Amino acid sequence: MDEKNAYDEIFNYICDDSYPSGAEKDQKRNLRKKAEKFVLKDGALFYVGKSNSQPRRWVYGVEEQKQILTACHTDKLAGHFGCDKMRDKVASRYYWLRVTEDCDETVKHCDICQRNSKKFHKPSSQLHPIKVKDIVWH
């Protein structure tokens, strides 16, 4: 199922308790369970999870998802943070089905991050002390 369909199913259920046509009992139960994790706000779905946490807007459009990832990583003010900070930054405000994976992919495929990664720099070689000669200077 694509993300827009998943969004629409939950949106329609929350708006008017309607199920997709032909939905079976198990599908209806799953939809009700999923819908508990969302609230409707300003005409859009927001993910709040089981603990009713900070609402995160569900972004289902691929283009908008890419814009958010770029704004939170590649833009001049974004700072090219690593996977953990990137996930915190994006997932604290937005929700989509693969948000965590997309954050990681953005960092892994960022040219600037790859060039500056510690993984690709040669490790420092071991240092050896220089022997001091016992010559007396006159």
Ligand SMILES: [Zn+2]
């Ligand atoms: Zn980067």
